Every structure is written in C-alpha cells, then in structure tokens.
Amino acid sequence: MVMHNNTSRPTATATATGGVGFLGALSIAFIVLKLCGVIDWPWWQVLAPIYIPATVAVTLILGFVGVFLWACLVDAREKQAQLRERQGRPQPHEHGPAHRWRRP
Secondary structure (H helix, E strand, O other): OEEEOOOOOEEEEOOOOOOOHHHHHHHHHHHHHHHOOOOOOOHHHHOHHHHHHHHHHHHHHHHHHHHHHHHHHHHHHHHHHHHHHHHOOOOOOOOHHHHHHOOO
C-alpha cells in the first residue's frame, strides 16, 4: 500500500508480516536432510517441530477447559447448597452412600 501526500510522492509502504518462522524453517531443514539421506532419523523425529508445538497447544487448551468445567461444577454445587439452606432441607452426606457399608 502506497500512501501519497500532497506532493504526489510515495511516503510509506505497508510491509507484510509473517512467514515461515523458526519451527517451520527447522521442519523444512529436517525434511530436506532426511530426503537427501544426511540424517537417518525416523520420520516421527523429523516431523517433531511440527507436532510438538501443536501437542502442547492442545494440552494447554484441554487443561483450561478442564479447569473451567471444574470451576463451574464447584459453583453449581455451592449454589445447590445455598438453595437447600434457604429451603430448610437437610444437606446430603459428604461421603455419599458409603456410610451404609460401615461395620457395626
């Protein structure tokens, strides 16, 4: 994109950002070295710069989703307990039905 001022000369150009990046270049280098026979690595090691960051990203996303769902569950249980208190209903046992299996 060329910007013009009142003198009709270009003053600034927009530059594109992005590109291959370090891990992309490393992946290309490993693939070329593997295909040329310079390295004798298995393909899972050659392609590691591609799938390891993706695996870390998916793991982090799943972790955040898990923490969010856990927080929602805890909040829902607290709201149920508050509702029971207001209605005067007894609270359920903290340990569930395990109290039935105690020895006399």
